[in-house]
Amino acid sequence: MPENTAPEDIAVVWLRHDLRLADNPALAAACAQRRFVVPVYVWDEHGPFAKGGAGKWWLHHSLTALSRDIAGRGGKLILRRGRGLERILQIVSEVGAGHVYWNRRYDPDGIAEDTDLKSRLKEQGRRATSFNASLLREPWELETKTGGFFKVFTPFWKTLQGAGPARPDEEDAPQRIAAPAHAPDSDDIESWRLLPTRPNWAAEFADHWSPGERGAEARLDAFLDTAVDGYPDDRNRPDLPATSRLSPYLAFGEIGPHQVWRRTMARIEAQDAPADAAMKFLSEIAWREFSYNLLYHYPDMGAAPIKPAFDAFPWRDDDDAFERWTKGETGVPIVDAGMRQLWRTGWMHNRVRMIVASFLTKNLLIDWRRGERWFWDTLVDADPANNVASWQWVAGSGADAAPYFRIFNPITQSEKFDPNGDYIRTYVPALSQLPAKEIHAPKAPDGPGAGGLGLDGGPDYPAPMVDLKETRARALSAYDVIKAS
DNA sequence: TGAAATGTTGGGGCG
């Protein structure tokens, strides 16, 4: 540390799920208040919220982009590996920083670590300052009339609309992120080996995604330009490019909900977008907020059902069935298409997520937590609040969940939301020659050589692994077990 | 942000 640099002049900014320069309150405050700024990302591969495989692919590219963007403004992104709290304390001491800035986390482990770090820094005579970058309102801000937190989405959404976002004005990206004369060492990101090699299951990811802040902005602009008008009608159609596909960018904080909110509202005000369609889109952003609201108030919800009655639910242990589900070999076309889209692209359309989740938890009676873990490992948008809240919603154990008896019929859903079968054809090539009428529930060929689909278990496409009617009835009687308690 | 079973209605074929 140069002798003429006082601790007051140096800030460490600990970046986590806020990998952007624009509208980043912690980074903006550090740059405005301190002469030198040291942005840090810590990769904790053993942490409870370490990213799964697909998330690591994304993280690699996101950090590469962020590092370049920071360098473009005179700064240097420091990469370290290990436990976050320890590495931050280490870097703070290396550079002699008097201040640490970060944007808040809301998962219980993140909160605990941040609380711990704050007191450790205080003991050392350093200041820690935290901000809100990732939520429109803090989870403790919105309250019901009786002073509690919201457990039902609709009143939550009404209240959120009334309150509006906490920061109505955009926080510009800092002009300059001045690195200290002797910047601390940084790992080379290649040494983290975040990218898959053998097999390279992410080979196709780059065709679908451009991680990083610029990619996020382009995605939002493209959505607002072309798809928001049709959003209310088409958002449930996996065969159409009708959704924003912002979820991974939001999960990594390459864009924040404030930016989405402001730009969408600006389109409404400029009459570039119909208000009802645009607000329908924002209500989906609000589902994300609602999930964080739930996670904050039910910190254990990743491990335990919100409705305690579900503790006694008779889930089946069936490794073989679970594996067929993960591989997209259930014999139910829409389910298999979804699971293969997930594997190939790191993402799945939301309507199809509900269908495959219903199939797993109801037709197969497999614990939602197994599905949640699989999604965590394979989704590029894996998010500790959204993922868990959505699984509990489908399973029926969540706060504002679908009633357990609301069991999807995957074939009916397929006919309704993929009417021409185009989505199935994209991800299940074995069925690509079937007409729309047959593709949702292919019939086994009558005689030898009749179709070559192999629906009786042959090589091309399997017969349905379960009878939908029977397993529906089985799910309902399983529900009777806990309904009585 | 269901689906299936059951109930109701009304048009048309038919003796």
Place this chain on the structure above:
DNA sequence: ACGCCCCAACATTTC
């Protein structure tokens, strides 16, 4: 012309 049956089409109830 009339009653009867069938069955979409829609509504309601149940899980």
